[in-house]
Amino acid sequence: MKKIRLRVNGTWREVIVDTETVLLDLLREDLRLTGAKQSCDRKGQCGACTVIVNSEAVRSCLTPVVDLEDADVITVEGLGTPDNPHLIQEAFVLAGAIQCGFCTPGMIMATQVLLDANSEPTTGQIKQALRRNLCRCTGYTKIIEAVKLAGRFLRGEISPDAVRPKAAQGMLGVSHPRPSALAKACGTAYFTADYQIKGALELAVLRSTVPHARIVSIDASQAKTMPGVAGVVTAADIKGTNILKYLVADRPVLCKDRVRYIGDPILAVAADTRQQAEAALEKVKVHLDPLPALSSPEAAMTDTALQLHAELPNICFDQPQIKGDAEAALPSSAAVIEARFKTQINHQAPLEPEATIAYWETDEEGGGDDQLVIIGRSINIHYHLGMLQSALGWENMRYIEAYSGGQFGIKVDVISEGIAGAAAIHFKRPVRYIPGLAESMLMTSKRHAFDMRVKLAADRQGNLTAYCNDFLVDNGAYHSIGHVVAHRALLMLSGSYHIPNIQARGRQVYTNNPWGSAARGAGPPQANFALECAMDMLAEKLGMDPFEFRLRNSLKPGQTKSTGRVVQEWPFPELMEAMRPHYQRAVKEAAANRSGKVKRGVGLGTGAFGIGMPGDTSVAAVEIDPDGGVSVYAAAADPGEGNDSMLTQLTAEFMGISLDRVRLHTRDTGNTAASGPAAGSRVTYMIGNALINALEQLKTAMQETGAKTSEELEAAGRPKRYVGRKKNEDVGPLDPKTGQGPSFESQVHAVQMVELEVDSESGKVTILKMTTAVDAGPVINPQNLTGQLEGGMDMGVGFALREEYIAGKIKDWVTFKFPTIRDSFDMEIIVKETPRPKGPRGATGVGEMCMVPTAPAVINAIKNATGVWICDLPATPEKIKAALSAAG
Amino acid sequence: MQRTIGGREFAFDEEGFFNEFDDWTEEAFEILAHEGGLSLSTEQHRQVVRFLRDFYAYNGRAPLNNQLRKGTGMSLLELEALFPGGLKNGARRLAGLPNPKTCS
Numbered sequence: 001m002k003k004i005r006l007r008v009n010g011t012w013r014e015v016i017v018d019t020e021t022v023l024l025d026l027l028r029e030d031l032r033l034t035g036a037k038q039s040c041d042r043k044g045q046c047g048a049c050t051v052i053v054n055s056e057a058v059r060s061c062l063t064p065v066v067d068l069e070d071a072d073v074i075t076v077e078g079l080g081t082p083d084n085p086h087l088i089q090e091a092f093v094l095a096g097a098i099q100c101g102f103c104t105p106g107m108i109m110a111t112q113v114l115l116d117a118n119s120e121p122t123t124g125q126i127k128q129a130l131r132r133n134l135c136r137c138t139g140y141t142k143i144i145e146a147v148k149l150a151g152r153f154l155r156g157e158i159s160p161d162a163v164r165p166k167a168a169q170g171m172l173g174v175s176h177p178r179p180s181a182l183a184k185a186c187g188t189a190y191f192t193a194d195y196q197i198k199g200a201l202e203l204a205v206l207r208s209t210v211p212h213a214r215i216v217s218i219d220a221s222q223a224k225t226m227p228g229v230a231g232v233v234t235a236a237d238i239k240g241t242n243i244l245k246y247l248v249a250d251r252p253v254l255c256k257d258r259v260r261y262i263g264d265p266i267l268a269v270a271a272d273t274r275q276q277a278e279a280a281l282e283k284v285k286v287h288l289d290p291l292p293a294l295s296s297p298e299a300a301m302t303d304t305a306l307q308l309h310a311e312l313p314n315i316c317f318d319q320p321q322i323k324g325d326a327e328a329a330l331p332s333s334a335a336v337i338e339a340r341f342k343t344q345i346n347h348q349a350p351l352e353p354e355a356t357i358a359y360w361e362t363d364e365e366g367g368g369d370d371q372l373v374i375i376g377r378s379i380n381i382h383y384h385l386g387m388l389q390s391a392l393g394w395e396n397m398r399y400i401e402a403y404s405g406g407q408f409g410i411k412v413d414v415i416s417e418g419i420a421g422a423a424a425i426h427f428k429r430p431v432r433y434i435p436g437l438a439e440s441m442l443m444t445s446k447r448h449a450f451d452m453r454v455k456l457a458a459d460r461q462g463n464l465t466a467y468c469n470d471f472l473v474d475n476g477a478y479h480s481i482g483h484v485v486a487h488r489a490l491l492m493l494s495g496s497y498h499i500p501n502i503q504a505r506g507r508q509v510y511t512n513n514p515w516g517s518a519a520r521g522a523g524p525p526q527a528n529f530a531l532e533c534a535m536d537m538l539a540e541k542l543g544m545d546p547f548e549f550r551l552r553n554s555l556k557p558g559q560t561k562s563t564g565r566v567v568q569e570w571p572f573p574e575l576m577e578a579m580r581p582h583y584q585r586a587v588k589e590a591a592a593n594r595s596g597k598v599k600r601g602v603g604l605g606t607g608a609f610g611i612g613m614p615g616d617t618s619v620a621a622v623e624i625d626p627d628g629g630v631s632v633y634a635a636a637a638d639p640g641e642g643n644d645s646m647l648t649q650l651t652a653e654f655m656g657i658s659l660d661r662v663r664l665h666t667r668d669t670g671n672t673a674a675s676g677p678a679a680g681s682r683v684t685y686m687i688g689n690a691l692i693n694a695l696e697q698l699k700t701a702m703q704e705t706g707a708k709t710s711e712e713l714e715a716a717g718r719p720k721r722y723v724g725r726k727k728n729e730d731v732g733p734l735d736p737k738t739g740q741g742p743s744f745e746s747q748v749h750a751v752q753m754v755e756l757e758v759d760s761e762s763g764k765v766t767i768l769k770m771t772t773a774v775d776a777g778p779v780i781n782p783q784n785l786t787g788q789l790e791g792g793m794d795m796g797v798g799f800a801l802r803e804e805y806i807a808g809k810i811k812d813w814v815t816f817k818f819p820t821i822r823d824s825f826d827m828e829i830i831v832k833e834t835p836r837p838k839g840p841r842g843a844t845g846v847g848e849m850c851m852v853p854t855a856p857a858v859i860n861a862i863k864n865a866t867g868v869w870i871c872d873l874p875a876t877p878e879k880i881k882a883a884l885s886a887a888g
Numbered sequence: 889m890q891r892t893i894g895g896r897e898f899a900f901d902e903e904g905f906f907n908e909f910d911d912w913t914e915e916a917f918e919i920l921a922h923e924g925g926l927s928l929s930t931e932q933h934r935q936v937v938r939f940l941r942d943f944y945a946y947n948g949r950a951p952l953n954n955q956l957r958k959g960t961g962m963s964l965l966e967l968e969a970l971f972p973g974g975l976k977n978g979a980r981r982l983a984g985l986p987n988p989k990t991c992s
Binding site for chain 1: 946947957964988991
């Protein structure tokens with residue numbers, strides 16, 4: 001141990017620490033400065049913990065406190081506060097560089113050091129300075145813009161007030177700063193792990209190291225005697241069903257007699273500190289008897305395969321889709337291509353690891369049980385609350401959503417909450433379950449792998465005639481949203497195009513791989529990869545330009561999608577025309593850069609992403625306040641997309657009030673309407689519509705009575721609160737034999753073009769630029785829209801080129817190949833705003849569409865550059881080299 | 889799934905909850921309650937159902953347990969005894985409160 005004197009945010013501190021204590025832990029745990037975040041298991045990979053020490057940007061997770069005698073430490077809290085923010089914090093807010101906000105404090109501190117040394121850095125210098133800071137949301141574009149804007153502020157060229165949008169500019173179509181942005185920029189937004197509870201137990205969880213085994217015995221007797229240990233929790237200690245049922249009752253909170261994937265939880269140890277819990281975990285003896293592992297859908301579909309779940313067949317979803325007569329159309333078509341496409345299991349990779357805390361709120365009035373409060377990262381708090389109540393056997397429960405560091409589908413299902421809640425109930429004590437990154441990767445859901453066998457045909461004129469896609473989805477060990485993913489792939493199977501004859505089949509199969517669930521796009525990014533690559537293959541066979549081939553085959557109003565549903569609007573050709581000059585320029589430039597070993601290519605991808613699932617409903621409540629402001633009560637989670645902006649700006653515009661008089665209540669099951677998940681790109685369309693419906697009722701009551709406040713409205717005999725609904729009219733499942741039937745109420749359309757270079761010797765791909773043309777209807781907040789698109793393009797490129805989750809091998813951000821700012825590339829966005837008749841103020845959503853066309857655009861560009869097809873994602877340099885070698 | 893009750897079509901989810909809050913009728917409640925083992929509904933049952941429906945109409949969600957206790961003046965044990973199936977699968981289901989929406 002050593003006594004160290006250091007200055008933190010201007011205040012001298014004296015601390016006594018051991019040699020192991022790092023600055024991050026001192027700041028977060030002892031000084032309660034939680035702006036610096038932990039993501040990468042203290043490996044220095046993410047930069048979320050960056051602070052300034054003696055004028056240098058350091059990763060506080062790698063900085064021993066014993067080395068900091070007399071050091072001057074500045075954290076994001078020392079830079080500015082929401083009441084008095086620093087210019088860099090203002091720049092990040094005003095540039096739209098803050099989405100989930102988890103990386104933001106680290107980014108801002110690294111920026112401060114850069115701008116202190118160089119107030120006018122180039123893009124290259126910014127990339128160098130921020131190279132150790134990861135962001136999953138933004139694609140880094142707006143972060144670079146924020147650094148440049150901060151430089152202008154600091155140089156006195158312009159002031160934040162000059163940049164900040166004015167109320168006179170209106171409420172819609174204007175980039176008013178997100179309501180939560182300043183708190184995130186100043187480190188005052190609380191994420192789950194930022195909450196400390198005095199006397200809380202900390203958990204460590206024993207997880208399966210094998211993909212499939214029978215649990216023969218568990219001996220925790222030695223662990224229970226370890227220092228600080230309160231006890232252990234096993235399946236036998238859970239009073240409820242012990243099953244976290246999302247759609248199918250198959251996933252245990254803690255496994256009882258069998259483990260089904262690497263990472264399946266078996267037992268939790270609770271102790272006074274996490275270190276004590278982890279030490280005790282080492283003493284638990286579990287005897288696992290390995291069972292044959294179902295390593296792929298094919299293996300799980302054989303006659304001799306073990307059935308993974310006793311009451312559920314391994315093929316847990318099987319849905320054909322038949323429109324017209326593809327079998328008859330294929331032989332008579334002028335050109336047919338046939339190919340097999342595979343996509344990988346992937347991690348959604350939110351920067352924030354899993355985290356849950358649970359505590360007891362005393363029933364102060366007596367007469368009932370105490371209330372168990374769960375704070376976590378749910379994006380569907382009401383549904384998740386019901387899941388937890390059933391699984392844990394405790395009714396009196398409430399869920400509060402903390403700020404959460406990225407989503408991308410991973411938070412659709414309950415994960416760490418189940419174990420934390422079970423331990424809190426078992427010990428009747430508060431609990432913190434804050435697993436690290438490696439454990440978070442093990443426990444969380446993943447993007448499903450698809451294996452697709454495809455045929456695509458056209459006539460001599462280049463009109464599509466038939467499409468066949470027989471696809472297998474690797475469901476992994478548990479169902480979660482399972483069949484919804486295959487279902488969505490079928491609902492959007494024909495993409496942007498009119499295809500008169502379809503023969504498809506989607507099968508979802510249980511395996512012993514990591515369990516699949518929602519992942520940005522959830523099905524369509526995988527299926528669209530096959531269709532859009534097949535479009536280029538067929539265009540080549542027909543001798544047509546892939547741009548003209550796509551445009552020729554655009555669906556038109558009055559024609560039908562693969563579901564047989566007629567579309568009323570299809571503003572896709574207009575997007576293609578907007579892209580045309582960019583495409584012509586790119587093709588010309590690529591042709592001039594193909595003779596050397598580094599070859600340039602251009603690739604296109606398109607997408608038509610459904611918004612408003614058949615049968616979807618939503619609800620939102622609004623209330624007029626005593627001062628004439630409006631409170632919104634809707635469980636519309638915002639893990640970074642900008643849903644708080646949407647709710648605020650729609651309300652302000654509709655009611656004719658200022659933004660600061662809109663008060664959002666979105667995070668607590670105790671005061672929100674059950675609006676449904678922040679998933680499926682549905683929040684703007686579904687919750688936004690429910691909100692407008694509620695506001696219409698309120699406004700009518702106010703107009704009819706002349707009331708301007710809650711007091712006046714109630715005095716006039718009208719309620720001050722109104723509940724609005726949105727219900728999609730097309731309801732019901734697809735026909736089980738033909739896959740024809742209800743479809744989405746609307747679509748968001750996009751065209752993406754990738755320009756890249758391939759080093760034909762190393763196989764390395766460098767993305768030069770990506771251009772996206774999008775039509776999501778009238779835009780509510782342009783920065784939020786472009787922010788989604790930029791982040792989506794970056795994520796789509798990772799999916800196409802680098803990322804793959806392999807259980808037990810991918811353990812951190814380096815092995816995952818997380819995109820860094822140095823991987824970032826130029827992006828251009830073209831926006832069209834065709835109003836959708838049923839959208840709130842004509843709008844739809846865009847959060848998932850942004851990566852639906854990306855992977856095929858990348859692969860088509862690689863083909864364009866090199867002449868080789870990579871049909872098995874990710875297209876790593878090794879695969880490209882091998883394909884080039886095979887092609888001679 | 890669709891089901892005809894008292895000559896009228898109703899849509900339920902897979903757990904037997906009304907898809908639509910506004911579809912619910914007192915007649916449907918009586919029939920479903922009888923099917924669920926409630927031989928005779930009493931004013932107490934109807935009081936709980938009224939509270940649940942009023943609460944949902946006002947808030948867009950089901951009440952938490954402490955709100956249910958305060959709103960009905962009954963203990964949780966009394967409430968659970970009133971409704972075979974318990975609070976969620978008994979009272980809330982029969983009162984026509986839809987399950988929270990999810991991706992399905």
